[in-house]
Amino acid sequence: MSERFQQVAIVVNGEHVGGRLDARKTLVDFLREDVGLTGTHIGCEHGVCGACTVRIDGAVVRGCLILAVQCDGARVETIEGVSDAGEIAELQDAFIRRNALQCGFCTPGMLLSAQELLRAGGVPSREQIRAHLSGNYCRCTGYQAIVDAVEAVARARRGDQTRAAIDAAASQPSVTTGRTR
Amino acid sequence: MKVADDAPSALSALDRPNSYIGRSVPRPNLARLTQGRGQFVSDLTLPRMAHVAFLRSPHAHARIVSIDTVAAQQTPGVIAVVTGAELAQVITPWIGVLTHLKGLKSAPQHAIAVERACWQGEAVCAVVARARAEAEDACELVNVNYQELPAVADAETALEPGTPVIHPDLGDNLAFQRVHAAGDADAGLKAADAVVETTFVFGRHTGVTNEPRAVVADWNPGEARLTIYQGTQAPHMMQNLFAKHLGLEEHQVRVVTKDVGGSFGIKVHTYADEMATAALSKLLKRPIKFVADRMESFSTDIHARDHSVKAKIGVKNDGTITAWEIDDLTGIGPYSVYPRTSGIEANQIVNLVGAPYTCPNYRARARVVFQNKNVMCQYRAVGHPIATAVTEGLIELAAAKIGMDPLEIRRRNLIADDAHPSSAPTGLKFEALSHHEALAHLDAMMNYAGLRAEQKRLRAQGIHRGIGFASFVEVTNPSAAFYGVGGAKISSQDGVTMRLDAQGAIICHTGVTEQGQGAEAVIAQVAASSFGVPIECVRVITGDTDNTPYGGGTWASRAAGIGGEAAWQAGKALRANVLACAASILQAKPEDLDIRDGLVVDANCGAERLPLHELARIAYFRPDTLPPGFQAELIATRHYVPRAWPFAFTNGIQASYLEVDIRSGFVTLLKHWCVEDCGTVINPQLVDEQIRGGVVQGIGGALYEQCLYDERGQLLNANMMDYLVPMAAEMPDIEVGHVVTPTADSELGAKGAGEAGTAGAPGAVMNAINDALRPLGAKPLTAMPFTPERILEALGRI
Numbered sequence: 008m009s010e011r012f013q014q015v016a017i018v019v020n021g022e023h024v025g026g027r028l029d030a031r032k033t034l035v036d037f038l039r040e041d042v043g044l045t046g047t048h049i050g051c052e053h054g055v056c057g058a059c060t061v062r063i064d065g066a067v068v069r070g071c072l073i074l075a076v077q078c079d080g081a082r083v084e085t086i087e088g089v090s091d092a093g094e095i096a097e098l099q100d101a102f103i104r105r106n107a108l109q110c111g112f113c114t115p116g117m118l119l120s121a122q123e124l125l126r127a128g129g130v131p132s133r134e135q136i137r138a139h140l141s142g143n144y145c146r147c148t149g150y151q152a153i154v155d156a157v158e159a160v161a162r163a164r165r166g167d168q169t170r171a172a173i174d175a176a177a178s179q180p181s182v183t184t185g186r187t188r
Numbered sequence: 189m190k191v192a193d194d195a196p197s198a199l200s201a202l203d204r205p206n207s208y209i210g211r212s213v214p215r216p217n218l219a220r221l222t223q224g225r226g227q228f229v230s231d232l233t234l235p236r237m238a239h240v241a242f243l244r245s246p247h248a249h250a251r252i253v254s255i256d257t258v259a260a261q262q263t264p265g266v267i268a269v270v271t272g273a274e275l276a277q278v279i280t281p282w283i284g285v286l287t288h289l290k291g292l293k294s295a296p297q298h299a300i301a302v303e304r305a306c307w308q309g310e311a312v313c314a315v316v317a318r319a320r321a322e323a324e325d326a327c328e329l330v331n332v333n334y335q336e337l338p339a340v341a342d343a344e345t346a347l348e349p350g351t352p353v354i355h356p357d358l359g360d361n362l363a364f365q366r367v368h369a370a371g372d373a374d375a376g377l378k379a380a381d382a383v384v385e386t387t388f389v390f391g392r393h394t395g396v397t398n399e400p401r402a403v404v405a406d407w408n409p410g411e412a413r414l415t416i417y418q419g420t421q422a423p424h425m426m427q428n429l430f431a432k433h434l435g436l437e438e439h440q441v442r443v444v445t446k447d448v449g450g451s452f453g454i455k456v457h458t459y460a461d462e463m464a465t466a467a468l469s470k471l472l473k474r475p476i477k478f479v480a481d482r483m484e485s486f487s488t489d490i491h492a493r494d495h496s497v498k499a500k501i502g503v504k505n506d507g508t509i510t511a512w513e514i515d516d517l518t519g520i521g522p523y524s525v526y527p528r529t530s531g532i533e534a535n536q537i538v539n540l541v542g543a544p545y546t547c548p549n550y551r552a553r554a555r556v557v558f559q560n561k562n563v564m565c566q567y568r569a570v571g572h573p574i575a576t577a578v579t580e581g582l583i584e585l586a587a588a589k590i591g592m593d594p595l596e597i598r599r600r601n602l603i604a605d606d607a608h609p610s611s612a613p614t615g616l617k618f619e620a621l622s623h624h625e626a627l628a629h630l631d632a633m634m635n636y637a638g639l640r641a642e643q644k645r646l647r648a649q650g651i652h653r654g655i656g657f658a659s660f661v662e663v664t665n666p667s668a669a670f671y672g673v674g675g676a677k678i679s680s681q682d683g684v685t686m687r688l689d690a691q692g693a694i695i696c697h698t699g700v701t702e703q704g705q706g707a708e709a710v711i712a713q714v715a716a717s718s719f720g721v722p723i724e725c726v727r728v729i730t731g732d733t734d735n736t737p738y739g740g741g742t743w744a745s746r747a748a749g750i751g752g753e754a755a756w757q758a759g760k761a762l763r764a765n766v767l768a769c770a771a772s773i774l775q776a777k778p779e780d781l782d783i784r785d786g787l788v789v790d791a792n793c794g795a796e797r798l799p800l801h802e803l804a805r806i807a808y809f810r811p812d813t814l815p816p817g818f819q820a821e822l823i824a825t826r827h828y829v830p831r832a833w834p835f836a837f838t839n840g841i842q843a844s845y846l847e848v849d850i851r852s853g854f855v856t857l858l859k860h861w862c863v864e865d866c867g868t869v870i871n872p873q874l875v876d877e878q879i880r881g882g883v884v885q886g887i888g889g890a891l892y893e894q895c896l897y898d899e900r901g902q903l904l905n906a907n908m909m910d911y912l913v914p915m916a917a918e919m920p921d922i923e924v925g926h927v928v929t930p931t932a933d934s935e936l937g938a939k940g941a942g943e944a945g946t947a948g949a950p951g952a953v954m955n956a957i958n959d960a961l962r963p964l965g966a967k968p969l970t971a972m973p974f975t976p977e978r979i980l981e982a983l984g985r986i
Binding site for chain 1: 214218222223224226228230231319396397398399400447448449450451452481482704705706873874877882884885907908914916917918945
């Protein structure tokens with residue numbers, strides 16, 4: 008049994024965590040159960056839904072497809088860390104204004120995936136945004152509001168729109184009204 | 189494009205100063221969800237909490253000869269191994285029938301199978317351990333000796349004499365049958381110039397909530413109370429059921445529902461494993477947690493939509509519909525689901541076929557049969573996607589046959605907007621619908637004529653695009669007619685308690701629940717408008733049977749229409765109470781005062797008389813300064829249930845524009861439109877997002893989703909790799925429009941909007957595909973999901 012438990016050191020959101028870990032424990036279980044970071048969610052446990060999305064050494068990965076012991080020596084960032092650091096504040100704000108989340112279960116993973124695209128710079132097309140987010144399952148929104156929010160932030164970061172215009176775009180669905188009877 | 193934000197409601201009754209009705213106010217609870225600070229049940233940990241894993245039957249139908257738990261019990265970390273027979277000492281079985289579905293029958297269902305497993309995935313043994321992984325380890329050491337029994341997999345043969353009867357005590361495999369006849373269908377068909385007859389088949393699919401079902405049950409013998417933390421849509425309903433089957437009084441059970449990771453009707457039913465978790469907590473006297481894994485979700489979350497509908501329409505050459513006829517067959521698994529039953533979906537299909545149209549001649553039969561597959565029950569838009577696809581599919585096939593434009597045939601048959609109140613051939617009562625207004629609005633919004641021209645131009649280039657429509661009606665705001673009259677303890681009324689806190693803010697307790705649809709925002713908007721404070725001063729509390737008025741929760745598109753009206757009335761009542769207090773302080777008449785923007789003001793000129801925080805200070809801390817005999821009551825409760833109409837029917841129409849690659853059979857969705865009429869729109873953004881999310885869920889059923897079973901009742905694709913769901917890359921942008929016909933049953937006038945998208949989308953997509961392929965001589969596609977394989981088959985390419 009000696010090889011089943013391994014001593015590992017992981018930096019999670021800037022804090023040194025780790026210890027003797029069961030080799031079979033996935034990173035997402037480790038984060039949720041051992042570190043108490045429940046913002047990273049478990050949706051499918053086979054790498055499809057993206058609810059467990061985290062960053063390891065800056066790269067976006069599926070927390071359910073990697074073992075915690077594989078992260079020995081790595082820097083792991085979760086939604087809590089990225090959020091507290093203020094890195095995605097405008098993206099979070101755009102999601103709220105555009106109602107780009109309903110139940111919110113997919114949202115942490117969705118935000119980290121969107122931020123990965125936005126960090127590449129430029130203003131991606133709606134098709135590119137959709138393609139980039141196609142590994143993150145959302146059952147509630149139908150995705151359009153999410154695409155709108157990400158697009159609005161990309162434009163804002165490029166600085167080609169005023170803050171007020173971004174706010175308006177992010178907060179407004181395209182409502183067309185018919186007659187009141 | 190007109191932006192509706194901040195446009196005041198057209199309704200004078202709601203046109204209070206600073207009204208939030210009709211404004212896209214952001215939801216108050218979103219920031220924490222974007223920061224990973226939600227409180228989902230799967231996140232919850234309690235002291236002494238243990239985890240349960242269920243060993244589930246690998247067979248669709250098997251006798252449980254013996255269960256050997258010795259090895260599992262000796263596994264490190266294991267606290268208990270409990271069989272169905274043992275757990276039956278703690279929790280009683282249930283039968284999912286209601287009296288208003290006449291003849292519906294079902295068999296007793298246990299929390300854990302006793303003697304016999306009736307579908308692959310039914311729990312046969314529970315293992316409780318310190319950690320879920322340890323519990324799963326020990327499950328592998330439980331040795332169950334099964335005697336496999338013949339499985340009834342195919343609904344088509346379930347009623348044949350040679351087929352085994354799943355529950356011999358019931359006599360046969362027919363759970364429920366409804367036959368309905370209105371007008372004279374035979375005469376109608378005889379009078380028709382053209383008759384179209386086909387069979388529509390719908391793939392059995394499921395909700396795939398991103399957070400699987402989750403429950404933490406905490407029986408505390410010290411206070412003889414059971415606290416259930418559950419991702420549910422109906423906390424009070426569950427309180428009743430946990431109490432009833434665990435031998436408790438309802439006041440001994442508290443159901444707490446915080447964040448729920450997606451519901452869609454999946455989380456409004458009694459699940460055997462969740463009931464078992466509560467029973468295990470009572471048995472073991474400690475908190476027990478159960479979170480379904482994805483395989484368990486696929487094999488035990490309710491399935492829906494598994495219907496095969498033989499259908500017929502008669503039309504005259506002028507487009508007049510002369511008759512409808514349907515024969516629906518559905519297989520619901522081995523039990524009717526408790527307590528809402530598995531007869532409702534078929535019942536809805538009978539109710540709703542042909543419902544938007546004037547033709548009075550209708551004959552219908554629906555048969556609901558038992559089979560050895562996972563159970564089926566109510567899922568978002570219950571029955572509507574099927575009834576709508578059948579109706580709208582027939583209409584467009586008939587239009588093609590007589591050479592009429594698909595919008596024109598609808599114009600000639602939809603119930604006139606000024607013909608209400610009216611009723612459907614099945615007797616459904618319509619207070620006021622706006623089919624023609626909605627159709628005209630859609631026509632303009634999508635530039636139908638322009639799209640037809642584009643379609644024709646591209647067709648010449650070998651690009652095959654299609655346009656398809658679906659008109660629909662939708663059941664919302666249900667009264668007791670839905671469940672209560674059948675004997676279910678499911679509340680159709682809902683309440684809001686509103687109080688002024690000591691700083692002049694408003695605390696709202698409501699029986700409706702937040703599932704992500706925005707109920708908290710809607711209640712806050714209505715409360716702020718009705719009472720008269722900025723929305724930032726309103727806090728909404730939901731999902732706690734100890735701390736909210738008794739109510740039904742969230743289902744059947746009821747939270748905004750019913751919970752919203754309760755909030756509106758509670759706000760008025762509290763305003764009256766507060767103004768009585770203000771009048772006492774100010775030595776004024778209450779009718780000369782109003783509350784606006786957090787201030788007591790002169791009702792005529794709006795001049796400030798007293799800030800609410802000052803009123804609260806006096807009422808709570810210096811009541812000695814109030815006149816003798818005056819007692820301030822800074823709290824009010826009001827309830828609401830629709831009484832004038834059994835349901836507030838809404839209506840709408842959708843359109844799909846898509847392209848079919850005739851070489852690969854792949855469908856590319858280009859655009860989707862929906863115009864709907866949910867009455868008063870409280871929050872345009874939230875309504876639009878309900879429509880969009882609903883449309884995409886409907887598209888899932890049309891193009892991708894199906895629970896595939898083999899002939900032995902084995903579920904073949906219980907994972908997200910093989911069961912396809914809509915992802916961002918394949919989904920179109922969806923344009924949403926509104927016609928506003930408020931219900932007169934409530935002052936607010938709001939009807940439901942949560943299911944309209946799902947109701948119409950599959951039919952619209954089906955019609956668009958057939959529109960794209962019709963010039964190629966393809967056989968009409970009527971079996972969902974429309975996979976590339978089925979499309980190539982229809983084209984005769986494979």
